[in-house]
Amino acid sequence: MADIKVGIIMGSQSDWPTMKEAANILDELGVAYETRIVSAHRTPDRLWDYGKTAADRGLHVIIAGAGGAAHLPGMMASKTRVPVVGVPVQTRALSGVDSLYSIVQMPKGFPVATMAIGAAGAANAGLMAAGILATGDAALAARLDAWRDALAASIPEEPTDD
Numbered sequence: 001m002a003d004i005k006v007g008i009i010m011g012s013q014s015d016w017p018t019m020k021e022a023a024n025i026l027d028e029l030g031v032a033y034e035t036r037i038v039s040a041h042r043t044p045d046r047l048w049d050y051g052k053t054a055a056d057r058g059l060h061v062i063i064a065g066a067g068g069a070a071h072l073p074g075m076m077a078s079k080t081r082v083p084v085v086g087v088p089v090q091t092r093a094l095s096g097v098d099s100l101y102s103i104v105q106m107p108k109g110f111p112v113a114t115m116a117i118g119a120a121g122a123a124n125a126g127l128m129a130a131g132i133l134a135t136g137d138a139a140l141a142a143r144l145d146a147w148r149d150a151l152a153a154s155i156p157e158e159p160t161d162d
């Protein structure tokens with residue numbers, strides 16, 4: 001089994017199309033990860049077990065996405081010292097502002113590194129996790145630098161009408 005240092009967790013199957021953006025980035029960068037559905041409300045015991053065992057299982061970063069009353073990232077941060085990167089999933093009723101506010105306003109002592117709402121936030125969560133791991137992994141650091149350089153190179157200097 002690959003040495004898995006990143007956990008991608010989400011409150012529901014319905015979050016996966018968003019959270020897959022984080023997984024795609026990690027795939028591009030050659031970072032192994034696990035994926036789990038862990039709902040703060042529907043499967044609280046699963047949340048507790050995941051948080052309780054995360055550090056001992058060798059996880060270095062947890063990417064946690066949820067929508068609406070998005071308590072998963074914050075509760076996970078309460079249960080483990082493993083850094084939690086929160087992704088506010090875009091909801092239909094309130095466009096994800098509810099998710100954002102639920103995740104970002106953590107009390108002092110239990111931080112969640114909160115990303116943007118939706119797909120861009122999930123992709124950035126993947127990049128954030130890779131950046132954290134890259135501080136102790138020179139090969140990954142080189143791959144991440146190359147990824148960033150390629151993105152910069154893909155941006156045209158001038159706009160066109162097409």
Ligand code: RP5
Binds near residue numbers: 010011014015065069
């Ligand atoms: C949250 O409720 C999940 O993270 C999801 O974003 C939202 C809706 O879940 P489903 O009703 O689609 O399962 O807990």
